[in-house]
Amino acid sequence: MNMTSHARTRQSQRAVPPLIVDWLDRYGTREADGRGAEIVYFNKQSKRTLERDAGKRVVDLLGQYFDAYLVVEDEKVITVGHRYKRVRRA
Template identity: 25%
Template sequence: MKMTRHATSRAAQRALDYLLLELSLQFGEKISTPDGKQLLCLSLKMRKKLARKLRQLLQQLEKPAGQFVLTTDDETIITCGHRTRKLLKEV
């Protein structure tokens, strides 16, 4: 995500978490402004849905095995799955 200096400054002043901004970009309701820009807002319904999903993800993160993702250099996903044994040397 690219941010202007102004946006970076405002996010810091207002204690807005980077991940919440990403969620707004991914799942926010888009409202077009008169000057052609997009305003993105997370509705209450979407925030509740995301909160439920995040609770599920937290449960998965606490499982011992976890998952893996194999990618190319440009981050194209080749395959993914659940870890059943120790993989290559962990970084």
């Protein structure tokens, strides 16, 4: 997935491992943010799918990163962060 320099900087500052960004891209749920971009995050179903593919032990060990999210616009990640609130659905 293509990332802007801003997204790479935020990923580093917010200590989100590249593996989590990859998993978000593959397994994450996508919701429109109402401004033309998408928020990609882990929900219960995406965590279950990831657990089935990667294994329960791996998911348990890396569970602290499952509050991470991506904001994607035009197939580019524009920022990376940690969720502190629920994602509002449209």
